[in-house]
Amino acid sequence: MADRNKDLLGRLADLSEEAVQRLADAPGADRALQALKGLADKVDELQRRTRGFEELERRLSTLEKRVDALAKPSRGAASGARARTAKSGSAPKKA
Secondary structure, eight states, X not given: OXXXXXXXXXXXXXXXXXXXXXXXXXXXXXXXXHHHHHHHHXXXXXXXXHHHHHHHHHXXXXXXXXXXXXXXXXXXXXHHHHHHHHHHTOOOOOO
């Protein structure tokens, strides 16, 4: 059984080598290989660019939280401001 599997794998290897050889000898194979290589280069460049998006998203999320925190008035600051206005800005007395 093991000899039979080795024989089958050997035949498959031979067939694949022949197929690769035929593809290499085919007209236009150079152009096709160059196009595939160019595509691989473009995919690599795209991957490098998209890796930076995760960091940018993380930074953007942090900044959004900080802006939200600054936009919301805190309770202590609002009540303190009201108290100061009441003391210094008392209404004039009517005579």
